[in-house]
Amino acid sequence: MLDPHLLRNELEAIAARLARRGYHLDIESYASLEARRKELQTRTEELQAERNRRSKSIGQAKSAGEDIEPLLAEVGKLGDDLKAASEELEQVRHELERVQLDMPNLPDDAVPDGDDESDNEQVRSFGEPTQLDFEPRDHVEIGELIDGIDFERAAKLSGSRFAVLGGQVARLHRALAQFMLDLHTSEHGYREMYVPYLVLGNAMQGTGQLPKFGDDAFVIDDDPARYLIPTAEVPLTNLVADEIVDAGDLPLKFVAHTPCFRREAGAYGKDTRGMIRQHQFDKVELVQIVRPEDSEERLEELTGHAEKILQALELPYRVMALCAGDMGFSARKTYDLEVWLPGQQAYREISSCSNFGDFQARRMQARWRNPDSGKPELVHSLNGSGLAVGRALVAVLENYQQRDGSVVVPEALRSYMGGAERLVVR
């Protein structure tokens, strides 16, 4: 959510900044809604003050043993007026809130202009696209050869966009997740967390998945409804919802390995082959809760932590600064890490690292006590995939494939694979 004070005082400037990301803010309707809110609130509070004054004097009269009947008569229809005014105020407030919850975050000034993916800017790169002296296979073919990925049986169980992993591939998948967790906890100072995979609507709203993107999530139709997490960002970030964090505890750095569930509504026909885009995939997620003045620097740091994984696995990648039009709803600034996939002869997203500023914090009411002011103030939140495990598996299979279809195990993973150096063709 954007700062309501800013919306009140600098509406035009905000509209201009939101336009950069393709969001149209209807200035006039917002301004008139806000004007009605002010009028109704003033009226309601005046009536409340009046009621409080009179009630107090009735109390005093009664304790003094006076007759309160005439005072009661005077109160008359004050209650009805108050009820009418406050109900109307509530309605306008809800309307305002709905509009505010639908507004995306303001892009940072440093974010490049642009409408879509094609306008993203490369910041740096690591390694060169893998050169193979044979026709590269994609991970689907490799998975068949080494007998470790089964899409047909997955479809039998669950429909499209699922995969069953078996044997050495299942182990490689586990190895990747473990390796990532170990690196982030031992080298980068994150606290490992185990979190619920089902969350309430509140949590989804806190990080920005709701109310606008409900169609993207799987819902359990219970009372109350619960959502399958689309990313560990949701439970991890919401850990600080409705809390006032001690200044000394910041930054909070959390890492968790969880499955992620996405309906991929609107992605029909996109990445239908292979396990690039699934309804269920694993991810190791990094989240930081920081002091506002630190968040810019922390984004660079966090992105570096995700990069470390790719570097350790010796996978070629590039870092892209997302343009205003391509960023996610809640993000102020985002870097995507794109790994080279020989099977596609393309760089594909394997991590997305974002600074959300106070946008999520305001939705969550996540604050810290600023020792300078002594007041609770909104924290800043960040997150990044470190990394998407499924896509990392794809990247390893494709980049480490051999002419005969076998796959060399990256050095960094061998200790997690019982010392195995190679996934063999069966």
Next chain:
RNA sequence: GGAGAGGUGGCAGAGUGGUUGAAUGCGCCGGUCUCGAAAACCGGUAACGGGUUUUCCCCGUUCGAGGGUUCGAAUCCCUCCCUCUCCGCCA
């Protein structure tokens, strides 16, 4: 699933219809004392919204959530959520 207890400020914990935003303790901040510190003592210490506008003031809201009764609700009634204890079941 059954029975019972409870959810109050950063924390602990009083408070069952009337100037209660809420005793007390801890914590925190300031002061006295001290060469300095501790202890002791004194004082201060909620959040949110709005108005006004700035180092001040005024108003409103908030005692798990939402409704209701009342001139007036932390306090009474209803619904829901959560926590704890015991029993059952269970990985």
